[in-house]
Amino acid sequence: MAKWRRLENAAKIFPATSGKRDSRVFRFSCELKETVKGEVLQEALDRAIKEMPLFQSVLRRGIFWFYLENSDIRPIVVEENRLPCSSIYIRDKRTLLFEVSYFKKRINFEVFHALTDGTGAMLFLKCLVSHYLTLCYPNVLKDKRLVSYYDATEEEKEDDGFQKYYQMIKGKKKLEKIHAYQLTGVKNGEEKFQIIEGVLSVKSLLEKAREQNVTMTVYLTAVFLCAIHKEMSKRQERKPVVLMIPVNLRKYFPSESCRNFFGWIDVGYRFHGEDSFEDVLKEVKEFFKKELTKEGLSMRMNDLISLEENPFLRVTPLGIKNIFMAAANRISERRETAVFSNMGAVNLPEEFAPYIRLFDVFISTPKIELCMCSYHDNLVLSFSSCLKSTNIERNFFRHLTGLGIEVEISTKLYE
Amino acid sequence: MKYCEKCKVKIRTNHEKCPLCQGVIQGEKEGTEEIFPEIKEKNYPGVLFFQCFTFVCIAVGVVSAMINYIFTPSLQWCFYAIAGVICIWVCTAVGLLKRRNLLKNAIWQEIVIAFISFGWDAFTGWHKWSFDYVLPCIGIVTVLFMIVISMIQKLKPQEYMIYFMIAGGLGLLPIVFLWIGIVKVEYPSILCSGFCFLFLIGLLLFRYHIVMTELHKKFHI
Structure with a gap:
């Protein structure tokens, strides 16, 4: 009998709200220094999926909730033939929820968010890339497989972190209602996410951040806020600019799960005409200090779970629940202007370094989203956006080049 | 690699204009490199079929109403024709919507046909x-x-x-x-x-x- 598992708390929203507007798919790419060989990648994928069989699942509908069921469909490597982040989950179709493709020097791992979060996906891509490289260069990399990089039992990998750390708290604080500034403009069209990514040196940016006594994330959050502010009119300044920043909960609540286990914080700033970059930076820094604590994150997490634990909601048939979840999602989207997702630094054994140029991430979005990921000294900042306008991206990168940082831009634009 | 003076960025992918500011850029095509393939828009033949089918259904309804009122104004038979067309359209639409899972499709069809026959x-x-x-x-x-x-x-x-x-x-x-x-x-x-x-x-x-x-x-x- 096929094994099955419930969707974890944060994952429940994704099947209900995925569609042409937001496919809820994200892509992790690894750019190598040489062209990718398809057959070898297939072999590497076969090995990787054996190591992480959790990913070999299909999504199915129950009467009350979706669930994941293990499947024996063999994942097949393809030469990239779909638009980045276009839908992977198709209703009623029992297909795997991820796809591995390649194009020139890039290995792409695209995955539906219900299956895993950024951390889980990165684990899989790392596993895949290291298998690929050891297969490609058996003489040099012999026995250099990362035996110990992911040390967890099958059960731990399947852990539902939300259930593990949920506490019933009575009389909890409600989140205040915020209407954040919303970007408008001509869109690229359904399932077309415009990608603009910049590669820069970690060192040079870190230097600038250190000068201001802040972390890179805080620094870039402030740059992003200001880049959005430049496109706002006086009238629009009445609403705050709010960035949603996903947080890897594993850092705060120990878990080896490779399923969804993330929370988020909302960082907002209310502009009043001529705010200097330093003002914004100062406030963002304070905000991170205040919000990014175990207590703050667990409050949000408990909030979400208590909703899921609601007995009336639980026994509502899935079809109706989906309508409510989609509506709730639309409402909660109003709280944020854009998303800034930091995947952090990718660690792989040093032996692999000569073969890998960079890692990069982007995600489908009904707004604009910035993802950040670094490998050695290569920091990749990728914007994905449903809007045709490139103004915010321009403002953002001009801010960085204005500091004397070298940036190399690559894009996927739509006519 | 190409370069935009105004944005001060190097541009790796091949563009005529700066992808950030749409301004003039310098440099040669040489050294540029695509990181995404060109992907053609997909055409779904099913969509056209369904559009045609829906149009034919509406046309049959309208034409039968026209014939009814011109030739046999005393007999109101066209409502049966229209109802019949609607039933056929609903069954086909459900069939197409659930085409990926035939067993689920069968359940839906059973329920739809049952209600249609109750109605008739x-x-x-x-x-x-x-x-x-x-x-x-x-x-x-x-x-x-x-x-x-x-x-x-x-x-x-x-x-x-x-x-x-x-x-x-x-x-x-x-x-x-x-x-x-x-x-x-x-x-x-x-x-x-x-x-x-x-x-x-x-x-x-x-x-x-x-x-x-x-x-x-x-x-x-």
């Missing part, structure tokens, strides 16, 4: 033929169809079990209607429900564990 029966004098004949017939046909499909597609238990159970359950409805007293011609309902009852018992007896796990999966709250 009710508006044509309520002779109860929908309860006497249609319901038992589609009950049996659905179960047989599912068995055949799951054999042809070599489906696994977790893929067919829940639909078998639903179809078997729906097949018990005729006997309920007989007991309530709606059904007048008895033998089709007895045949259908008897058959479906045996089918369900068979599932329980020979596939007990699978039935139970499926129920647990589908009904987890």
Whole structure:
């Protein structure tokens, strides 16, 4: 009998709200220094999926909730033939929820968010890339497989972190209602996410951040806020600019799960005409200090779970629940202007370094989203956006080049 | 590699203008490199088919109304024609919508056809033929169809079990209607429900564990 598992708390929203507007798919790419060989990648994928069989699942509908069921469909490597982040989950179709493709020097791992979060996906891509490289260069990399990089039992990998750390708290604080500034403009069209990514040196940016006594994330959050502010009119300044920043909960609540286990914080700033970059930076820094604590994150997490634990909601048939979840999602989207997702630094054994140029991430979005990921000294900042306008991206990168940082831009634009 | 003076960025992918500011850029095409392939827009033939089909349906309705009012204004037959077209359209639309899972499709069709026949029966004098004949017939046909499909597609238990159970359950409805007293011609309902009852018992007896796990999966709250 096929094994099955419930969707974890944060994952429940994704099947209900995925569609042409937001496919809820994200892509992790690894750019190598040489062209990718398809057959070898297939072999590497076969090995990787054996190591992480959790990913070999299909999504199915129950009467009350979706669930994941293990499947024996063999994942097949393809030469990239779909638009980045276009839908992977198709209703009623029992297909795997991820796809591995390649194009020139890039290995792409695209995955539906219900299956895993950024951390889980990165684990899989790392596993895949290291298998690929050891297969490609058996003489040099012999026995250099990362035996110990992911040390967890099958059960731990399947852990539902939300259930593990949920506490019933009575009389909890409600989140205040915020209407954040919303970007408008001509869109690229359904399932077309415009990608603009910049590669820069970690060192040079870190230097600038250190000068201001802040972390890179805080620094870039402030740059992003200001880049959005430049496109706002006086009238629009009445609403705050709010960035949603996903947080890897594993850092705060120990878990080896490779399923969804993330929370988020909302960082907002209310502009009043001529705010200097330093003002914004100062406030963002304070905000991170205040919000990014175990207590703050667990409050949000408990909030979400208590909703899921609601007995009336639980026994509502899935079809109706989906309508409510989609509506709730639309409402909660109003709280944020854009998303800034930091995947952090990718660690792989040093032996692999000569073969890998960079890692990069982007995600489908009904707004604009910035993802950040670094490998050695290569920091990749990728914007994905449903809007045709490139103004915010321009403002953002001009801010960085204005500091004397070298940036190399690559894009996927739509006519 | 190309370079934009205003943005002060190097541009790796090949562009005529700066992708950030749409300004003039310098440098040669040489050294530029695409990181995404060119992907052609997909055409879905199914969409065109459905558009044509919908248009034909509407046209049939409109034309029959026109003929009705020009040639036989005293007889209002066009409503039957229009209702018939709507029924055909609904069945086809459900069929297309659920095309990826034939067993699920069969359940939907069974329910849709049942309601359509109730409707026709009710508006044509309520002779109860929908309860006497249609319901038992589609009950049996659905179960047989599912068995055949799951054999042809070599489906696994977790893929067919829940639909078998639903179809078997729906097949018990005729006997309920007989007991309530709606059904007048008895033998089709007895045949259908008897058959479906045996089918369900068979599932329980020979596939007990699978039935139970499926129920647990589908009904987890």
